Amino acid sequence: MKNILIIGGGITGLTSAFYLQQKIKDKKLPYNVKLVEATNRLGGKIATVHQDGFTIERGPDSFLSRKTPAVTLIDKLGLQDQLVRNASGQAHILVGKKLHKIPPGSFMGIPIEARPFLFSGLFGVKGKVRASLDYVVPKGKAQDDQSLGLFFRRRFGDELVENLIEPLLSGIYSGDMDEMSLMATFPNFYHLEQKYGSLIKGLQKTMPKRPKTKEKQPGIFYALRGGFESLVVELEKQIGKDVISLSTAVDHIEKKENVYHVLLSDGTVYRADAIIVATPHQTLRKIFSQHDMFKTVDEIPNTSVANVALAYDQKAVKKELDGTGFVVSRNSNYRITACTWTHRKWPHTTPNGKVLLRSYVGGPNDPEAVHLTDEELVQVVLKDLNKTMKITGEPLFNIVTRFKNQMPQYTVGHKERIKTWRSYMAEQLPGVFLTGASYEGVGVPDCIEQGEKAVSDLVQFISD
Ligand code: FAD
Numbered sequence: 001m002k003n004i005l006i007i008g009g010g011i012t013g014l015t016s017a018f019y020l021q022q023k024i025k026d027k028k029l030p031y032n033v034k035l036v037e038a039t040n041r042l043g044g045k046i047a048t049v050h051q052d053g054f055t056i057e058r059g060p061d062s063f064l065s066r067k068t069p070a071v072t073l074i075d076k077l078g079l080q081d082q083l084v085r086n087a088s089g090q091a092h093i094l095v096g097k098k099l100h101k102i103p104p105g106s107f108m109g110i111p112i113e114a115r116p117f118l119f120s121g122l123f124g125v126k127g128k129v130r131a132s133l134d135y136v137v138p139k140g141k142a143q144d145d146q147s148l149g150l151f152f153r154r155r156f157g158d159e160l161v162e163n164l165i166e167p168l169l170s171g172i173y174s175g176d177m178d179e180m181s182l183m184a185t186f187p188n189f190y191h192l193e194q195k196y197g198s199l200i201k202g203l204q205k206t207m208p209k210r211p212k213t214k215e216k217q218p219g220i221f222y223a224l225r226g227g228f229e230s231l232v233v234e235l236e237k238q239i240g241k242d243v244i245s246l247s248t249a250v251d252h253i254e255k256k257e258n259v260y261h262v263l264l265s266d267g268t269v270y271r272a273d274a275i276i277v278a279t280p281h282q283t284l285r286k287i288f289s290q291h292d293m294f295k296t297v298d299e300i301p302n303t304s305v306a307n308v309a310l311a312y313d314q315k316a317v318k319k320e321l322d323g324t325g326f327v328v329s330r331n332s333n334y335r336i337t338a339c340t341w342t343h344r345k346w347p348h349t350t351p352n353g354k355v356l357l358r359s360y361v362g363g364p365n366d367p368e369a370v371h372l373t374d375e376e377l378v379q380v381v382l383k384d385l386n387k388t389m390k391i392t393g394e395p396l397f398n399i400v401t402r403f404k405n406q407m408p409q410y411t412v413g414h415k416e417r418i419k420t421w422r423s424y425m426a427e428q429l430p431g432v433f434l435t436g437a438s439y440e441g442v443g444v445p446d447c448i449e450q451g452e453k454a455v456s457d458l459v460q461f462i463s464d
Helices: 011-027 068-076 114-118 125-135 148-156 158-173 187-196 199-206 229-239 283-287 292-299 367-371 374-385 414-428 444-463
Strands: 002-007 031-036 048-051 054-057 083-085 091-095 098-101 221-224 250-256 259-264 269-272 274-277 302-313 317-319 325-328 338-341 354-362 397-408 432-434
Touching: 002 011, 002 269, 011 031, 011 068, 011 229, 011 274, 011 444, 048 397, 054 302, 054 354, 068 221, 068 444, 091 158, 114 125, 125 148, 125 158, 125 199, 148 158, 148 187, 158 325, 187 199, 250 283, 274 283, 274 444, 283 292, 292 414, 302 367, 302 374, 354 367, 354 374, 367 397, 374 397, 414 432, 432 444
Parallel strands: 002 031, 002 274, 091 325, 274 432
Antiparallel strands: 048 054, 083 221, 091 098, 250 259, 259 269, 302 354, 302 397, 325 338, 338 354
């Protein structure tokens, strides 16, 4: 019998445990699985609050419906009838003091159709002319990696980048675009530039055409009707509670011949033949403290974010805007970085006659925000929201959530860094697999895909 340990009960660790159990069953593998989670709950960054008929996400709320690893897992768990698409509606960008509609016919802020851009108030004439130079600016020289921000600035100029592309993209990573790695985030843009010499041309050639019909198109995101945490609850049920130990952290791992001695926070030592480490990368420094390699974990920095959900009676919101929310460009005098009108984008989350607004603060330009008290954060958010809306009266309640130093940043050279770590693991710590949001994608579907891949690698390792 082989002992397999999975460390971390976020979506990556839970997915690993689920797929490993499936493999054990299908192939009758002689494995004994244990998952340990440091805190007293599963889910990691996934957490849903149910209060007074509202469903409020503290962490992730949705994923792109075309991301198959998440849909496949949800199918396998029998939760497909829980999937709900977002109500499609106008999204906005706040630049200066004004809300602008995101021009249609674009992909991640990059124009595919010229007309909506020419008529958009988001950029001045100079900005539009500079962006159109993408057609003629020569392709950059082939290179292993470069900064995402500099890449886009070279193609489109600063105005399009700062007023549109950056607010859309940095929301995903809570990162500074000028520091982020192109190849670890959107390698496809690099390949389009190399192949077509222009991103606009490349997208025009490769993206499906926007339907001409005036009918509303289905939303492109999925959420789970009962909240994201319902995925965690179902995973726990199907993995089996006997496999999972809560409030049990891994403090240290030492290789002794072919077995790993894992020191747990309850003082016991677990002997593992193979291990999946599905924790944020910063834990590696402690658990592998005798390996100098992981003294460099800070080469993957983390940023901090917080979000504030405010629940209201409809009548307290005197001036509401038409749409699903907005993101804020860094050229605006706002502290919030985005706000989702959740009751509109996700009507299933909010009882009739109520309003749910979820605003975000923090990120690389405002690391202090997470240190504010709940009351201060609510005031910061209300002050900014009232610049474009008119909210009177007290909220019914608020939910404030902080993620301090928990958003991994894929900076330039990220892929190379991870490659070095992985080859070190293969040589010095064979049978230990690093997986999760710190490595090959931060989105929940990416984490699911990585959890599944870690299981294949582990089974392969044991059978070799
Ligand atoms: P985590 O969720 O961080 O889980 C790691 C687990 O390891 C934790 O439970 C931790 O307690 C445990 N652990 C740590 N150290 C130890 C130890 N020594 N021993 C045992 N256990 C340990 N993604 C999307 O796709 N869509 C979204 O809408 C979206 N929105 C987001 C909004 C916010 C505010 C945040 C913070 C993230 C969002 N994301 C979104 C990203 C996504 O939620 C995360 O990248 C993903 O959930 C990370 O999962 P994980 O399992 O890799 O890590």
